[in-house]
Amino acid sequence: MKPEQNLMILRNCRYLITQNAKRDIFEQVDIEIQDNTIKRIGKNIATKSSDDSGVIDCSERIVMPGLVNTHTHLGMHSLRGICDDAELKDWLSIVTKAEETLDEEAVYENTLAGLREAVRFGTTTLYDSFKHPRARVRAFEKMGVRGLISASVYNKKDLKAAEQFISTINSPLLRPVIAAHSIYMTEESVLREVIAVSDDKKILRRIHVGETRKERFDIQQQRGKLPIEYLESIGFLDPKALLVHCIWITKGEIRLIGRAGAKVSHNPISNMKLASGGVMPLVEMLQEKVVVGLGTDSVASNNNLDLFEEMKLTPLLHKQHRWDPKVITPQQVLDIVTVNGAACLGLSDVGSIEIGMKADIITLDIGEHMRPVNDLLSNIVYCANGNDVNDAIIDGKVVMRNKELRKA
Numbered sequence: 390m391k392p393e394q395n396l397m398i399l400r401n402c403r404y405l406i407t408q409n410a411k412r413d414i415f416e417q418v419d420i421e422i423q424d425n426t427i428k429r430i431g432k433n434i435a436t437k438s439s440d441d442s443g444v445i446d447c448s449e450r451i452v453m454p455g456l457v458n459t460h461t462h463l464g465m466h467s468l469r470g471i472c473d474d475a476e477l478k479d480w481l482s483i484v485t486k487a488e489e490t491l492d493e494e495a496v497y498e499n500t501l502a503g504l505r506e507a508v509r510f511g512t513t514t515l516y517d518s519f520k521h522p523r524a525r526v527r528a529f530e531k532m533g534v535r536g537l538i539s540a541s542v543y544n545k546k547d548l549k550a551a552e553q554f555i556s557t558i559n560s561p562l563l564r565p566v567i568a569a570h571s572i573y574m575t576e577e578s579v580l581r582e583v584i585a586v587s588d589d590k591k592i593l594r595r596i597h598v599g600e601t602r603k604e605r606f607d608i609q610q611q612r613g614k615l616p617i618e619y620l621e622s623i624g625f626l627d628p629k630a631l632l633v634h635c636i637w638i639t640k641g642e643i644r645l646i647g648r649a650g651a652k653v654s655h656n657p658i659s660n661m662k663l664a665s666g667g668v669m670p671l672v673e674m675l676q677e678k679v680v681v682g683l684g685t686d687s688v689a690s691n692n693n694l695d696l697f698e699e700m701k702l703t704p705l706l707h708k709q710h711r712w713d714p715k716v717i718t719p720q721q722v723l724d725i726v727t728v729n730g731a732a733c734l735g736l737s738d739v740g741s742i743e744i745g746m747k748a749d750i751i752t753l754d755i756g757e758h759m760r761p762v763n764d765l766l767s768n769i770v771y772c773a774n775g776n777d778v779n780d781a782i783i784d785g786k787v788v789m790r791n792k793e794l795r796k797a
């Protein structure tokens with residue numbers, strides 16, 4: 390006999406932002422979820438059970454895909470506020486020392502706390518990199534959150550450990566990533582091995598690049614090429630490559646990224662807080678059809694995991710920088726934090742609410758600070774905040790209901 394399927398209905402969604410290919414927005418519709426998959430979207434879907442268990446009333450909610458955070462270091466959760474007013478070089482030396490005090494159990498507890506914070510603020514998928522990856526896997530599994538997980542590789546020893554870790558991941562919600570820290574902290578021979586592991590295992594490869602002006606000039610001096618040109622020359626650029634930050638890069642480098650189909654994680658709050666200077670050329674990237682996602686980076690340089698805050702800040706930064714309020718629309722911002730974020734992480738079954746997709750869904754209260762009848766997407770980008778999130782469903786399971794996290 391087939392085991393009984395888990396059924397859930399999100400009843401009468403006041404607004405449903407689908408993020409499907411047509412970017413449909415529906416009003417007063419139901420969503421039926423069977424096990425972990427969205428099965429039906431429509432009016433008045435009948436309930437099979439005689440009672441209302443498994444039915445969530447969404448008649449006063451905005452329902453939308455769960456948000457995707459393309460760059461975090463959750464293991465640093467307890468380091469929030471330890472170094473607020475320093476540039477990257479000084480920040481790294483202070484924060485790296487503090488990281489050394491974190492043992493495996495501390496990383497586990499920090500990751501769990503980070504996941505609680507992220508889910509409360511509506512994030513359902515995160516790419517997380519730090520040490521003690523197995524402890525972080527335990528935390529993701531305990532919370533039931535979708536994740537991509539890596540340990541940063543600086544040298545050959547790290548590479549061995551990373552390869553070993555990759556072979557241990559066996560969870561429907563988790564995928565491994567091979568992550569080089571950066572060009573300036575990872576030798577070329579190791580970078581080439583990172584590429585080989587990513588190709589061999591068909592997994593994402595990630596690197597921090599173009600974060601500071603100094604990095605750009607140092608690399609140009611040491612390696613004779615601009616950072617992205619250098620990555621291209623060693624074969625790093627590829628649709629499996631996720632490039633984090635990309636502030637100090639030229640138009641020619643953007644074209645290289647676009648041509649290779651590599652992806653970019655934009656972390657505007659962290660960049661502003663560390664005074665990285667310049668502004669990530671998001672508008673040019675979108676013109677070159679580069680797929681860009683949003684990331685918070687760690688809470689030691691943000692200092693929270695609220696992607697709604699990141700969503701608002703992103704268009705404000707680029708409008709102000711370009712002296713042009715039309716450079717980016719609320720729809721583009723929403724794409725960056727949902728479907729495009731998922732694409733950055735190589736995930737094609739989350740990021741939108743449509744039949745056949747995995748059920749990663751959040752619901753939002755419609756508070757007095759919102760006026761969705763005027764422009765729903767503008768309300769999401771410019772009015773909503775993480776505290777508006779009421780429910781979070783990941784892979785068909787309720788992880789937060791009425792702002793209460795499920796007991797992990």
Ligand SMILES: [Zn+2]
Nearest residue numbers: 460462597686
């Ligand atoms: Zn980072």
